[in-house]
Amino acid sequence: MTQLFDKTWINSIELGNRAIRSATWTGSCDAQGFVTDVTIDFYNRLAQGGMGLIITGYQYILPNSIQLPYMLGNYDDSQIQGLKKLADIVHTAGTKIVGQIVHTGLRANPKLFTQEGAIWAPSEVSDPTVKHQVKVVAKSEILDLVQAYANAARRLKEAGFDGVQLHGAHGYGINQFLSPYWNKRGDNYGGSLANRYRFLAETLEAVREATGTDMAVMIKLNSCDFVENGLDLDETLQIATRLADDGIDAIEISGGSASSGKNKGPVRTKILEEQDEAYFSDMAAQFKEKVKVPIIAVGGFRSLKKIDEVLDGNKADYIAMSRPFIREPSLIKRWLDEDLSKATCISCNGCFETGLKGLGISCKMDREEKGDNGSN
Numbered sequence: 106m107t108q109l110f111d112k113t114w115i116n117s118i119e120l121g122n123r124a125i126r127s128a129t130w131t132g133s134c135d136a137q138g139f140v141t142d143v144t145i146d147f148y149n150r151l152a153q154g155g156m157g158l159i160i161t162g163y164q165y166i167l168p169n170s171i172q173l174p175y176m177l178g179n180y181d182d183s184q185i186q187g188l189k190k191l192a193d194i195v196h197t198a199g200t201k202i203v204g205q206i207v208h209t210g211l212r213a214n215p216k217l218f219t220q221e222g223a224i225w226a227p228s229e230v231s232d233p234t235v236k237h238q239v240k241v242v243a244k245s246e247i248l249d250l251v252q253a254y255a256n257a258a259r260r261l262k263e264a265g266f267d268g269v270q271l272h273g274a275h276g277y278g279i280n281q282f283l284s285p286y287w288n289k290r291g292d293n294y295g296g297s298l299a300n301r302y303r304f305l306a307e308t309l310e311a312v313r314e315a316t317g318t319d320m321a322v323m324i325k326l327n328s329c330d331f332v333e334n335g336l337d338l339d340e341t342l343q344i345a346t347r348l349a350d351d352g353i354d355a356i357e358i359s360g361g362s363a364s365s366g367k368n369k370g371p372v373r374t375k376i377l378e379e380q381d382e383a384y385f386s387d388m389a390a391q392f393k394e395k396v397k398v399p400i401i402a403v404g405g406f407r408s409l410k411k412i413d414e415v416l417d418g419n420k421a422d423y424i425a426m427s428r429p430f431i432r433e434p435s436l437i438k439r440w441l442d443e444d445l446s447k448a449t450c451i452s453c454n455g456c457f458e459t460g461l462k463g464l465g466i467s468c469k470m471d472r473e474e475k476g477d478n479g480s481n
């Protein structure tokens with residue numbers, strides 16, 4: 106337990122330790138994406154738990170980018186007030202907060218659209234997980250998209266957030282432009298890696314202009330798409346190197362998407378033994394070795410032993426967790442209090458159930474222990 110409790114900096118954010126809450130949709134906002142009291146309570150509990158940084162659940166930056174119900178919205182200035190409440194509650198607890206922003210592209214869910222809109226995609230592709238007709242984005246719409254990312258970043262700045270994380274992983278918009286699996290464009294946004302990177306480069310530049318130099322601008326990236334003809338480690342390392350050159354402040358390494366094979370996505374189940382833990386950490390180690398910005402490893406961290414192995418082994422600078430903090434928001438405090446047993450989360454993914462009903466995500470194991478079926 107040596108490095109986990111070090112104080113460090115990412116750009117101008119001082120982090121009390123190297124434990125990060127990875128972005129986690131909470132299923133607690135209203136149908137237009139506005140923050141509710143349930144959302145505030147959720148983040149308040151989390152922020153008391155001792156992690157160095159909280160990355161919010163993915164925030165949709167245009168109305169045609171909503172994917173899961175009761176997702177957090179960041180597409181209109183009227184949402185700044187709720188975002189500010191989130192930032193304030195987290196800061197009051199002495200923790201830092203970064204907002205994850207996303208356009209979900211071809212993964213948007215039109216049934217949840219609250220206004221007319223098409224599903225935007227870099228290209229038409231035969232992906233069995235895509236059930237709706239998509240609209241291939243024209244150049245003018247790409248410029249609108251870039252501007253939407255910049256506007257969302259500007260709202261986070263106005264709301265007092267410490268940073269922004271671009272969601273560049275899990276088969277969403279940025280990942281769709283980067284990956285030859287989803288990007289079949291014949292113009293200068295498709296084809297070569299330099300062309301597929303162009304959308305992200307333009308987005309990063311616009312976001313940095315909106316945030317200024319002091320706010321941290323981070324990205325979550327796939328190490329590998331785990332689909333045929335998708336991004337592999339060789340290409341994602343090249344992308345990360347370009348991002349470092351272009352001024353990114355930290356890169357979180359994840360992998361896969363809904364299109365990857367069974368249990369090859371980012372939120373894997375059956376992490377019961379030590380050898381199942383930290384399933385992207387060997388990939389993260391490659392980034393740590395070759396890319397000169399802080400690297401955050403995510404995916405299946407459950408025990409301090411594994412966390413120490415990754416940090417002490419120089420495989421990553423930070424570790425991020427999602428599900429362990431749903432079951433135990435105070436896990437880091439517990440470890441600091443010398444109760445060093447591993448996280449009690451069993452990685453069953455039952456936490457989505459109550460979020461899909463708009464009640465906010467909650468641990469299924471806890472609900473079962475309390476005899477609560479999550480239906481109220």
Ligand SMILES: Cc1cc2nc3c(=O)[nH]c(=O)nc-3n(C[C@H](O)[C@H](O)[C@H](O)COP(=O)(O)O)c2cc1C
Nearest residue numbers: 127128129130162163371372403404405426427428
């Ligand atoms: C309920 C839930 C919601 C999630 N929402 C997001 C999200 O909004 N953005 C994101 O990048 N990843 C999201 N993830 C993935 C996590 O950030 C993380 O990458 C993944 O769960 C693996 O980490 P873990 O084993 O610590 O849970 C979500 C995961 C869960 C379980």
Ligand code: SF4
Nearest residue numbers: 450453454456468469
């Ligand atoms: S329901 Fe509970 S135990 Fe299952 S993955 Fe979610 S937090 Fe972990």
